[in-house]
Each structure stands twice: as C-alpha cells, then as structure tokens.
C-alpha cells in the first residue's frame with residue numbers, strides 16, 4: 001500500500017479544537033500514544049477522535065459537533081447507539097444484580113437463540129472479545145484433531161493473540177516471503193510461533209490444494225473470514241467456499257469461519273447462511289452484544305463437547321458471558337428477529353451502495369466500495385473490488401486518509417486504524433436522510449481528493 005502522498009489534497013491537515021488538543025495532551029501523559037487501543041488512533045486525523053455522546057446514528061465530539069457515524073464501533077453497533085432495547089437490557093441487568101460468575105436463565109436463552117440462528121452451531125460458548133473467541137476455538141480444533149498447525153488465509157484477520165497475529169497482513173514488500181516465513185505482525189510475538197502457521201492466498205484453490213498436500217496432515221483447521229472485511233472487503237469467488245468445505249473434509253481439517261465481523265451483518269445466520277456453506281466451527285461477535293462486549297464460538301457438538309466439563313479442553317473466565325452483555329445479547333437477537341429488520345437494513349444498503357456507484361461513475365474516479373450487508377470498504381485507486389490481498393498493492397492510502405479527513409471535516413465520521421483499507425458500516429438507526437448526507441459528503445470529498 002502506498003504510503004507516500006499522491007495528491008495535493010493529501011496534505012490537508014486536521015486541526016484539533018482547543019478542547020481536543022488539551023485532552024490529547026493529557027492522554028499522552030498516561031497512555032501509550034494517548035489511546036486505550038491502537039485502533040482508536042485515527043490515522044487520518046493523526047489523533048484519537050474524542051466522542052462526548054453517541055446517539056442513534058450520530059456521534060458528538062467534545063465541542064458538541066455532530067457526525068454521522070460510519071465506524072459503528074468497528075462493526076459492533078449494528079443497532080446504532082443507545083438503542084432503546086439495549087438501554088432497557090442494561091437497566092434490567094442493574095435491577096437483577098449482574099453477579100458475574102454465575103449462570104442465569106438468560107445464558108441458556110441466548111445459547112438457544114444462537115443455536116437456532118447460526119447454521120453450524122449445535123453448541124456455543126460465550127466470551128468478550130473476538131480475539132478470545134478465535135483463541136479458544138483454535139484450542140479445541142487442535143485438541144480434537146491432535147494437530148498443532150493451522151492453515152490461514154493471507155489478508156484475513158483473526159485478532160491479536162500470538163497464534164493468529166502471524167502471516168495475515170504482511171507489508172506488501174514482505175508478501176512473497178510471508179508464504180515461506182510467516183510475518184510476525186508485532187514485535188514480541190515469538191518467532192517460534194511461525195512454525196504453527198501455514199499461510200495460503202485467498203480465492204486460489206490450486207495454491208490451497210498444494211498447501212494441503214504438503215501440510216494438511218499437520219493442520220487442525222483452515223481458518224478464514226468468509227468475507228474478508230479486514231483487507232478491503234474481498235468476497236469469496238463463486239464456488240470457493242463450497243470447495244473449501246470439500247477440501248478440508250478430505251484432509252481431516254476443520255473448516256473454521258471467523259465471523260466475528262460478518263455475523264448478523266446481512267442475515268441472522270451470518271455468511272454461512274448467505275453463502276450456503278456450513279463450516280464445522282465458527283466465531284461470531286461484535287454486534288451480538290448490541291454494542292456491549294460479547295463474542296461467541298460455536299460448532300458441531302462433537303467438537304464443542306470437548307470443552308470441560310463435558311470433555312478435557314479448558315475454556316473459562318470470570319467475565320465470560322457477563323449478565324450485562326448476555327441480556328444485551330438477548331435484546332439484540334430480539335431486534336434482528338423482527339421481520340422488518342433485515343429488509344430495512346437492505347433498503348438502506350441499496351440506497352447507499354447505489355449512491356456510491358453513481359458518484360464514482362459520474363466522477364470517473366478509480367474508487368470502489370465492496371460491501372456485504374451493513375458493512376463496506378473503501379478502495380481508492382482500484383476501479384473494481386480486489387480478489388486477493390496482493391491486488392491491494394494498488395490501494396492509494398494517502399488519498400484514502402485525505403478523503404477521510406475531508407469527510408470528517410464535513411460531519412461524516414470514518415475510522416482509519418492503519419494498515420490496509422479499513423471497513424466501515426451503518427446501523428439500523430441510520431435514516432435515509434443520513435445516507436443522503438453521507439452521499440453528498442462523499443461526492444464533495446472525492447472531488448477534493450481526486451479532481
């Protein structure tokens with residue numbers, strides 16, 4: 001990805017308000033880089049975006065300025081902010097007392113709901129973050145197969161832990177080498193962990209067959225994002241996911257869909273419902289808690305019943321399925337089960353994506369917006385969606401950052417957390433008027449950075 005500015009507009013600077021600058025100065029004194037999480041440093045602003053209030057589809061900054069939110073908590077806020085059903089669930093938790101290491105009927109109810117909605121889910125366990133979900137699910141995949149390695153797809157992201165933060169999103173100049181010596185995505189990850197990861201390219205069945213022949217016997221699972229939101233919204237080729245189902249079965253590997261991002265964005269059953277391919281196991285998350293920290297991992301009973309006390313594999317945690325997020329999860333599921341929910345989401349998406357396409361065509365700029373349900377990406381410098389990670393070499397990062405700054409200055413909030421093209425989205429509380437405003441601002445910002 002290009003790091004050098006390619007347009008004069010890339011030089012546009014964000015100037016923080018007095019209140020923003022003062023808070024940032026305090027933050028830098030007490031937190032590394034002034035943020036609680038790397039991704040909260042918006043690369044386009046070269047600053048965190050401070051929010052004083054979040055309501056419906058809107059964020060308000062420290063000075064009370066309103067923004068239409070296209071970050072939506074990195075995908076967690078599919079219901080938007082301060083949704084009445086979630087507010088009610090939080091009040092209910094306060095009323096009941098949220099003892100956090102006890103089982104409640106709500107846990108059983110939520111597990112029943114997940115098992116009804118997610119095709120591969122015969123059993124489910126809950127945790128807080130997506131990273132935890134992939135960590136624990138990988139453990140049981142290893143236990144059940146007796147194989148330590150994992151096959152993964154380049155460009156896909158599965159959280160920040162030592163097992164999967166390797167070889168996923170290497171810098172473009174390390175891409176070739178990554179297939180031989182998987183790239184360690186952070187200092188501090190022991191080099192020895194590389195030996196447990198086999199990276200393969202996306203949408204390339206021939207390369208996968210070769211890797212399976214060489215390493216299949218040692219790999220417990222093939223893990224992937226069925227829609228690669230984390231590297232430009234890359235869709236699986238037609239027939240690719242069914243072929244994976246077949247190849248993994250033959251190799252005795254588990255098919256592991258990481259749906260932390262994809263789940264609930266287009267349908268209640270996630271990408272496995274959208275594409276009609278049922279994996280052995282999957283992770284779900286982000287939006288499941290209606291904005292509260294809740295993720296889950298689920299799958300076939302034969303795999304999941306390996307967890308203690310049904311089997312020998314450990315998964316535990318004081319805050320697992322905390323009552324606050326469990327009740328929020330039930331409220332979330334209740335919302336998405338409303339027959340009007342997905343038609344409404346789809347109608348908003350149609351308006352937004354048709355509007356994006358229209359702008360791009362009229363302006364004649366090489367920009368595209370790959371999308372799946374309520375989540376989309378912005379690719380600058382590509383006039384059609386990418387098929388794999390290596391095609392993102394053409395992505396114009398400097399223009400993307402300039403575009404995001406121009407949009408934020410006009411009242412539409414896009415996040416950028418570094419690396420490749422980020423994902424963005426809208427919520428059920430966004431309105432047609434919000435979408436039309438986003439389109440207007442997008443056109444203005446694109447004109448500024450391209451024309």
Ligand code: PMP
Nearest residue numbers: 129130131157158159258260261
């Ligand atoms: N898997 C996928 C596919 C994700 O998109 C993410 C988060 N972007 C994660 C795992 C990690 O989730 P979390 O940030 O909750 O740890």
